[in-house]
Amino acid sequence: MNLLIRGGTVIGPEAPFRADVLIESGVITAVGERLESANATVVDATGCWVGPAFVDIHTHLREPGREAAETIESGARAAAIGGFSAVVAMPNTEPALDNVPLVSYVLAQGAKTPIDVAVAGAITIGRKGESLAPLADLAALGVRLFTDDGTGVQNPLVMRRALEYAAPLGLRLAQHCEDEALANGGVMNEGPLSARLGLAGRPAAAEEIMVQRDIALVRLTGGRVHFLHLSTANSLAMVLAARAEGLDVTCEVAPHHFTLTEEACSSFDPQFKVHPPLRTETDRAALQAALATGAIDAVATDHAPHAPELKDMAFDEAPAGMLGLEHVAALTHEALGDNPVALFNVLSRGPARVAQLRAADAPVGLSGHGGVIMVGEDANLVIFDPTATWTGDRTALHSKASNTPYDGRALTGRVRSTIVKGRLIVHEGALQ
């Protein structure tokens, strides 16, 4: 299949420029004004931005174990609709992705989907935080990112050993920063609001203590850490200071943390329950402001599907987590204002770099993502309409689940087309 993307604005790593893009056999073969092609399907990109397709480095695909909520296939569909050409599947499946056969299974299932599915392996066996998972064996399968996400590695000695083991292998460990003892079963941000509502709180300190700890461990071991879903202004400040010091730390922010605050929990609607929890307006504003400055390497959805009846439980009993794949692009675009370069940095280039999914470092079998739009590059592109207005609708999602907090919310900016490995996977909001 050959494609000619016509009439769009190409978003390079520097300034945007008007150009058409010709794709042949999965690769970009021409970039320039007024291109022609005899046998290419024309894809109209007038008024749109054309850039590297998005990469989500924090997606819960739930398979194996919780297929009622999502499968690798349905998650990949939702991702494609959201403009993603690649996702990294989190290992808190049942059983956890801590061994070669299971990771191979997920990679094989992922290969059947139209997008690239990479896997984040668990850091410890069963994600119990006690003994190391076979990081080298998993790395041989192409796994580059490891995490016990769902929870963080609680024991500092175990985390130290993991960093020391992973460093020479060129692997990055990703951490869900929350000290479970201090979080103490809380269900929302700890503060005056949780006190008034009578809901147990998870203090910001529970996250910040572990961020601070892991920075110290990176300093100690020379390892690499990626901080998952930072939710407080203080956490971000600590990571920036560590980076300035020269430590190899990266970080991501989830869309719900820069669009929502703890106030949403006053309704006791479990749609708003998430770990780490929605925080204060000060935190939200700080995270939003940092999106444009390069401080944040990636916006990652932490897409967390749950079977509908589970979110129909009492707030403290319901599982935590919300969907994100299909709305994150609009939310990030709204948060950045008219800033296409930053948009593609945080949704594509940054995440691809963190997860080693760029052409230069992608494992064999996966194509290059988050790259520059130039001749010779793998054709993983998204056509994004920055002025399209639409409304979030929980009944119209491609995910199997419907636990989105954005039902009924007005959104600006929408993916028109997603092109993966040169094939048009999504066009005008529909899978092809």
Place this chain on the structure above:
Amino acid sequence: MNEDENRQDRQRGLAFVVKSQLLTADDVSRAMKRMAHEVIERNQGLDNVTVVGIQRGGLAIAEQLASLLSTIGQTSVPVAGLDVTFYRDDIGDQPLKDASSTTLRDELTNRTIVLVDDVLFTGRTIRAALAALADWGRPTAVQLAVLVDRGHRELPIRPDFVGKNLPTSRSESVRATLEGVWLGTVGAQ
């Protein structure tokens, strides 16, 4: 004017607009004295008579009636208030009326109750009062005294003692107190 009902009506944006005054305070006073004599005659005395005024409109009238009976009969006639809010048959069909106090304390057995209200209209308030009285006890007899009977009965209820019969149209409204009786309309302010 009946202050409490007017307050509740005012809260709902309704006002009583006077069209004409039908009875003066003197007229009412004469009617009350006549009713007192009728009560004594009907009961051949005042032994075992208790006067019960229906809250809120009937209470002041009941107290005046009891006072007149006590004076004329030279004996002390007990008087009490009866709240029928919880016995109304229109609960839920209109905004709830505010409840008030029932001061009945004595046993009703062997007593003749003279039930008193300001205006007798559809008869539903009296029905509610009879249901309430039944839950307070079992009187020997219940007689009904009203200051004004304006017709339009919807239930088989008839008064024993009437201050004044006043035919009215359904859409009109009547205010009856010891200070006088007025005809008017109730509408949105």
Place this chain on the structure above:
Amino acid sequence: MSFRGANVLTLQGVTREAILDVLDTAESFVEVNQRTVKKVPALKGRVVASLFFEESTRTRLSFETAAKRLGADVVSLAVASSSVKKGESLRDTITTIDALGLDAVVLRHRSSGAALQVSRYVPHVRVINAGDGQHQHPTQGLLDVFTVRQLLAERRGVLPSETGSQLFEGLKVLIVGDIRHSRVARSDIAAYHALGAEVRVAAPGTLLPNSLEGWPVTVAPDFEEALAWADVVALLRLQQERGSGSYVPSLGEFTNTFGLTSRRVGLLRPDTIVMHPGPMNRGVEIDSDVADLPQSVISRQVANGVPVRMAVLYLSVAEKKEWS
């Protein structure tokens, strides 16, 4: 805001007028409860379900009695001991019961916010919160202030309904104990504050809420001084079944520092009102040998539960929504 035709979920933000509406209506129900026939037909034909996910004989009985005395049909479900498995969604449980055709549900649940969530699942059913987790217990707050007004009016020889909220203006109220985990405290504080009382709280540091920002209370720096200061002392139960015991070094230390011991009883005035929502932990918040205290109004609180709940049910359920 008014309770007429409305769900009764919380006292947070309640107005003085709304509280007085309940208290004044409850006076009429006190009269009804003193008759031989303690029943009125105000809610005849209505179906009220009592859905208690957390066991509480006293409160459930109080609500069911109140509903029956209003002439309603009562459907009683002690879900705590039924076959509802943990993990069945709240929505499924309530919609199944709603198939019986309910006018109102009285709900007690171990989770904060459960009553509000249920009200969203069945918007056509009136929901009365009988205690949701650590959040609110509105009828307890209402019967507590009703009891105080009743007692203070009696002392002055006036009818409570004639006093409005005057008796609360400047009234000194001390709430002691596990404030952090107490829905009763949250409801009481909202009610006393709306009526004009001054509220102080006394508790060990770990049993105060993580933040008192926005709460209309001050922390009493010295418990014993506060006991002498207070007109009303409201003791809270240490919620051992919610693990509150682990917030203090030992129950003994709690009693020594914040319990009503025989020695501390001597600091109270003869006219100080001592209250407790029940059930009491004798030997913890109140020393075993002082449980029978002349200033205690606990039995009045229990007795007032029925007329106050009758008033709440009447105002909330009898009034159809389209009028309010």
